[in-house]
């Protein structure tokens with residue numbers, strides 16, 4: 001754990017930055033009751049065992065999904081559940097946006113917690129539950145159209161008989177256009193804030209790493225990452241505890 005940072009120095013950095021780009025991963029949501037995806041007791045393993053999947057990631061394999069969409073919708077039930085509430089860190093980012101300090105929130109998460117916390121400038125680079133598409137006729141649906149099925153863990157079907165798939169990016173699928181436009185034309189940045197990501201999932205992580213090369217940056221992650229040396233500050237502690245220290249002392 002490398003926590004030899006000067007808190008006041010970081011608070012000053014937040015105070016003077018007016019174009020903060022935030023990049024978040026699963027670690028920001030672990031205090032919200034979402035079981036970690038990949039751990040031995042994670043959501044993947046749980047669903048994989050229940051459905052006897054060949055391997056846990058099969059939940060997000062498009063070919064597997066077409067044959068058996070049930071595991072994915074079982075997992076989705078947890079994701080769209082109203083029980084899941086934003087963490088202090090989500091609310092802190094929403095507070096910064098309210099104070100006009102955020103240029104973009106790029107998230108790898110599909111739990112919609114940034115929006116629930118009040119952020120508007122969000123790009124969900126691994127897709128979203130807010131829209132869905134029929135795999136057969138490509139008819140578009142909104143979350144409202146399929147919310148009832150999702151909450152029950154049932155498979156929603158289109159009038160044409162096709163499965164309606166939420167626009168979540170599955171393995172081997174292209175990331176959404178709004179990811180690539182932000183990647184090609186990054187917003188004005190004076191501070192990069194990475195929270196709860198080990199920066200291993202590409203191409204999403206490259207968005208953050210390319211900004212880290214050029215700007216002041218803070219990486220808050222419970223564990224060390226391979227890319228720690230690219231960041232101005234590396235903070236290995238609980239994200240909520242760290243954000244509370246900033247929020248309690250920041251003058252904006």
Ligand SMILES: [Zn+2]
Nearest residue numbers: 134137158160
């Ligand atoms: Zn259809």
